[in-house]
Amino acid sequence: MSDAPVFPEGFLWGAATAAHQIEGSPLADGAGPSIWTRFAHTPGMMLNGDTGDVACDHYNRWKGDVKLMRELGLQAYRFSVSWSRILPEGKGRVNQKGLDFYSRLVDELLANDIEPLLTLYHWDLPAALDDRGGWLNPDIADWFADYGRVLYRALDGRVKKWVTLNEPWVVTDGGYLHGALAPGHRSRFEAPIASHHLMRAHGAAVKAYREIGKHEIGLVVNIEPKYPASDSAEDAAAVRRAHAYMNEQYLHPALLGHYPPELKEIFGEAWPEWPAEDYELIKQPLDFVGINYYTRSVTKAATSYPLNTGVVKQPLGTYTETGWEVFPQGLTDLLLWFKQTYGDLPVYITENGAAFFDPPAASVDENGNRRVRDPLRMDYLRKHLGAIHDAIRAGVDIRGYMLWSLLDNLEWSLGYSKRFGMVHVNYVTQERTPKDSARWYSEVIRTHGRKL
Numbered sequence: 434m435s436d437a438p439v440f441p442e443g444f445l446w447g448a449a450t451a452a453h454q455i456e457g458s459p460l461a462d463g464a465g466p467s468i469w470t471r472f473a474h475t476p477g478m479m480l481n482g483d484t485g486d487v488a489c490d491h492y493n494r495w496k497g498d499v500k501l502m503r504e505l506g507l508q509a510y511r512f513s514v515s516w517s518r519i520l521p522e523g524k525g526r527v528n529q530k531g532l533d534f535y536s537r538l539v540d541e542l543l544a545n546d547i548e549p550l551l552t553l554y555h556w557d558l559p560a561a562l563d564d565r566g567g568w569l570n571p572d573i574a575d576w577f578a579d580y581g582r583v584l585y586r587a588l589d590g591r592v593k594k595w596v597t598l599n600e601p602w603v604v605t606d607g608g609y610l611h612g613a614l615a616p617g618h619r620s621r622f623e624a625p626i627a628s629h630h631l632m633r634a635h636g637a638a639v640k641a642y643r644e645i646g647k648h649e650i651g652l653v654v655n656i657e658p659k660y661p662a663s664d665s666a667e668d669a670a671a672v673r674r675a676h677a678y679m680n681e682q683y684l685h686p687a688l689l690g691h692y693p694p695e696l697k698e699i700f701g702e703a704w705p706e707w708p709a710e711d712y713e714l715i716k717q718p719l720d721f722v723g724i725n726y727y728t729r730s731v732t733k734a735a736t737s738y739p740l741n742t743g744v745v746k747q748p749l750g751t752y753t754e755t756g757w758e759v760f761p762q763g764l765t766d767l768l769l770w771f772k773q774t775y776g777d778l779p780v781y782i783t784e785n786g787a788a789f790f791d792p793p794a795a796s797v798d799e800n801g802n803r804r805v806r807d808p809l810r811m812d813y814l815r816k817h818l819g820a821i822h823d824a825i826r827a828g829v830d831i832r833g834y835m836l837w838s839l840l841d842n843l844e845w846s847l848g849y850s851k852r853f854g855m856v857h858v859n860y861v862t863q864e865r866t867p868k869d870s871a872r873w874y875s876e877v878i879r880t881h882g883r884k885l
C-alpha cells in the first residue's frame with residue numbers, strides 16, 4: 434500500500450505512566466512521604482478528596498500489569514521512580530526494599546522483551562527535602578544527582594534510556610506559580626528560582642550519569658504551540674511571551690545555554706541574574722529529548738498573571754475532558770520548530786493521549802470480555818500518529834512514541850475524574866479492561882504503524 438505510513442526501522446512503540454499516579458502504597462516497605470502524599474491529604478487540594486494512597490495498586494499488581502503490556506504487544510514502557518521509596522529522607526540512607534521494587538519491575542519488563550524508559554523525577558519530591566526548601570534550595574542539584582547515582586549504579590545496563598525530569602514547566606507553573614499542584618506555592622518570585630534549580634539539577638544528574646552510565650539520558654518537556662488569535666501586534670507579542678515561558682524556558686538553557694529574553698520581560702524584578710557557571714552546568718550534552726504533546730493554544734493579549742496572555746476557545750474545535758483542543762497539526766508544527774531551533778537531536782514522543790468519557794459496556798461479549806468503546810481516543814491517537822509521521826517525512830528524527838497512558842490513573846489534583854488510559858481501571862475491583870483503543874494500538878504496533 435503505497436500511501437501507508439512508514440515509520441523508521443527501530444521506531445519504539447510504547448506507553449507511559451508515573452509512579453504516584455498508578456502505584457498506591459506510598460509509604461510501603463520503608464518509603465518516605467512525598468510532597469504529593471502531603472498535598473493529597475491537605476483538605477481542598479484534590480478533586481473529590483482523591484489521593485494516591487491506592488491508585489491502580491500497581492505496587493502490588495506490577496507483574497499482572499507487565500503481562501498486560503506484553504499481551505498488548507508494547508515494545509517499551511516509560512515509568513518513573515518514586516525518589517522517596519529509594520531515599521526516604523530524600524538523601525543519605527538508601528531503602529533497599531524500595532530499590533528492589535524497581536529492580537524487579539525492570540527485570541520483568543526485560544523478561545517480556547519490553548524496553549524500560551526510566552524517569553528519575555515525575556513530580557513526587559520527598560517531603561523531607563521540601564522541608565529543606567525543595568526546589569527553592571540550591572543544594573537540590575546535588576541531592577538530585579546523588580539520587581540519580583543510586584539508580585544509575587543499581588540499574589544502568591538493564592535500563593538504557595534514562596530521563597532526568599518530567600515536564601519542569603508543570604512542576605514550576607503548577608507547584609510554585611499558581612499553586613494547583615504540590616507543593617502548592619503561589620509566587621512569581623519563587624517560580625523562576627524553582628525553574629532554574631530544576632535545570633541545575635537536570636545538569637548535575639546528566640553530569641553524574643556520564644561518570645557512571647554507559648547508555649542514554651535525556652530531558653522530557655511538555656511543549657505546546659502558540660498561535661495568535663489575530664494578526665494584531667499585541668497578540669503577536671502575547672504569543673512570543675507564551676512561547677518563551679512554556680516552550681523555550683527549559684529547552685533553551687538545556688540545549689543552547691541561555692534563557693529566552695522574554696522571561697526577564699515577563700518576571701521583571703522577580704527575574705534573578707544567574708552566574709555563568711550555572712549555564713555551563715545546565716547545558717550538558719543530551720542523547721535525546723522527550724516531547725510530551727497534548728494540545729495547542731490560540732493566544733491573545735490579555736490581563737493575566739504574570740504572562741498577560743489569554744487562550745481563545747475555538748468554536749469549531751473538538752475538546753477533551755481536560756478542556757484541551759484536539760489539534761494534531763500542532764504536533765507537526767511543534768516538531769518542525771524543535772528541529773529548526775535545536776537541530777538534529779533525536780526526539781521521542783514521551784507522552785501523547787487524551788481523556789474522554791468512556792464508560793465500560795454493561796454487558797460482556799461472547800468471550801466474557803467487557804468492552805470499553807473509546808472512539809474519540811482512537812481518533813485522537815490516529816490523527817496524532819499521522820502528525821508524527823508527517824514530521825518524520827519532513828526530516829525530524831523521531832525515535833518512538835509512548836502513549837499516555839497505559840492505565841487510567843490519578844490525574845493529579847483532578848483525581849480519578851479524568852481517564853487517559855488505553856486500559857480502563859475499575860478503582861473498586863482494580864479490574865483492568867483494555868479499551869478499543871488498546872486493541873487498535875496493538876495492531877498499529879504489529880504492523881509497525883502501517884495500519885493507523
Ligand SMILES: OC[C@H]1NNC[C@@H](O)[C@@H]1O
Nearest residue numbers: 451600725784837844853
Ligand atoms: O495531563 C496528562 C499528563 N500530562 N503529562 C504529565 C502526566 O503526569 C499527566 O497525567
Ligand SMILES: [Ca+2]
Nearest residue numbers: 819820822823
Ligand atoms: Ca497527515
